[in-house]
Amino acid sequence: MTNITFFGGAGEVGRNCVLVEEGMSNLLLDAGVKLGETDEYPLISDDEVRKLHRIAISHTHLDHMGYLPFMYARGCRAQIYSTKPTHDLSQLLLADYQRINRGMKFTNNDIIKAMKMWKMVEYGEVVGDGLKFSFHKSGHILGSSMVLVQGDSRLLFSSDVNDRETKLLDPAEKNLVAENLIIESTYGAPGDEHPTLKNASKMLCDSINKTIKKGGKVIIPSFAVGRAQDILFILESYMSSGVLEHVPIFVDGMILKANRIYRQNVIYARDEIQKRILMSDDDPFKSKFFHTPHTKDRSDVIERGSAIIVSTSGMLTGGPVLRYMEKLAGDSRNLLMFVGYQAEGTLGRKLVDGQRHITIDGKEIDIKMGVEQLSFSAHADYKGLLDIVRSTKRLKRVFIIHGEEDKPRELGESIRRMGYEVIIPKNGERFRI
Ligand SMILES: [Zn+2]
Incomplete structure (x- = not known):
């Protein structure tokens, strides 16, 4: 008999955390936080945290x-499992989270405690006893995984999943065998359809070329891990082939550190990228088009001619991107191009919604630069999610999480029509599977 409890991520996007229990064995699937005006944490109690045996991080x-550092600060002794890129990148992101964190505090030592309990496993390797589990490619970011749990019955946890190939990553693995599936629903409504990568890339190139012709600069705010590498690879490839005008691409902020970790873990990227680097000595991470700023105030970038700037943070909540905005936002030749999700309450969202002034370091700035947004989602869209459901062998029951407002319900209706039992759990609910 297997029980699952949703401690977070049900009916919301954020703080993913699902406990699987069977007999004396238990396994926690993810331990996330929900970042916002006030941060929210999974509903798991400290007592339950101390009883955990294993944690799988997707x-x-x-x-x-x-949420991991908070758990180890509270006496968690569980072993953490993930792929190597997830381990390596987590160290970087947790250290950054500690710096920017506006919610509950944790120390560097709490990060170290968690990292010491971390075991790296390969895709497909089966670990654990009682409840056994394995990681399978999910196509979302480097090292990202679905987790297949095998106990009395099988449970597939999709986590964040992308069924489409990107420049860097293979798509999510299909045809896994599981009677139960927990699936995300970020883009789960029937109207949610992403443009193809080719179309989105073409629109990006068109907008950049127009800006360059006017003598302007393009600012692309990006999250350091995942989106930044996708965008840099697109820019590199279209610049190499001559579709994109040749101008320097300045890479700034934590993206530089994340790139180094991506490069070290390139064996987890698509074969084509590995071959380029390992066999033909053509390393896209070291492209001649990529540059780093040399001055603290970024004057070497700001005072030169046309350029593309890819910098953190992705939603303009901090990071060097604000230095560029301060100096470049007032020039109508320039372009601000959003390539990622803009959360409610962030400066990025306000600009997407039409606000045309910003305050940086107490200075009021009118936005005269163009503002555009393109979709380069690392999540499957409605059709993609249904494909993942359809391809899961022996599937009977689907739990739908990780979606805002009506998304889980809308996706659920479609999955129910396909003949599966559908459950839309609430946080705190427990089910026997
Ligand atoms: Zn994600």
Whole structure:
């Protein structure tokens, strides 16, 4: 008999955390936080945290692993498992989270405690006893995984999943065998359809070329892990082939550190990227088009001619991107191009919604630069999610989480029509599977 309890991520996007229990064995799937105006944490009690045996981390976004230091501060002794890129990138992101964290505090020592309990496993390797589990490619970011749990019955935890190939990553693995599936629903409504990567890339190139022709600069705010590497690889490839005008691409902020970890873990990227680097000595991470700023105030970038700037933070909540905005926002030749999700309450969201002034370090700035947004989602869209459901062998029951407002319900209706039992859990609810 297997029980699952949703401690977070049900009916919301953030603080993913699901406990699987069978007999004396238990396994926690993800331990995330929900970042917002006030941070929220999973509902798991400290007592339950101390009883955990194993934790599987699907990937290195904070809404999937940001709660770990808090757990080890409270006496957690569980062994953590993930792929190597997830381990390596988590260290970087947890240290950054500690710096920017506006919620409950944790120390560097709490991060170290968690990292010491971390075991790296390969895709497909089966670990654990009682409840056994394995990691399978989920196509979302480097090292990201679905987790397949095998006890009395089988449970597939999709976590954040992308069924489409990107420049860097293989798509999510299909045809896994599980009677139960926990699936995300970020883009789970029938109207949610992403443009193809090719179309989105073409639109990006068109906008950049127009800006360059006017003599302007393009600012692309980006999250350090995942989106930044996707965008840099797109820019590199279209610049190499001559579709994109040749101008320097300045890479700034934590993206530089994340790139180094991506490069060290390139064996987890698509074969084509590995071959380019390992066999033909053509390393896209070291592209001649990429540059780093040399001055603290970024004047070497700001005072030169046309350029593309890819910098953290992705939602303009901090980071060097604000230095560029301060100096470049007032020039109508320039372009601000959003390539990622802009959360409610962030400066990025306000600009997408039409606000045309910002305050940086007490200075009021009118935005005269163009503001555009393109979708480069690392999540499957409605059709993609249904494909993942359809491809899961022997599937009977689907739990739908990780979606805002009506998304879980809308996706649920479609999955129910396909003949599966559908459950839309609430946080705190427990089910026998
Ligand atoms: Zn994610």
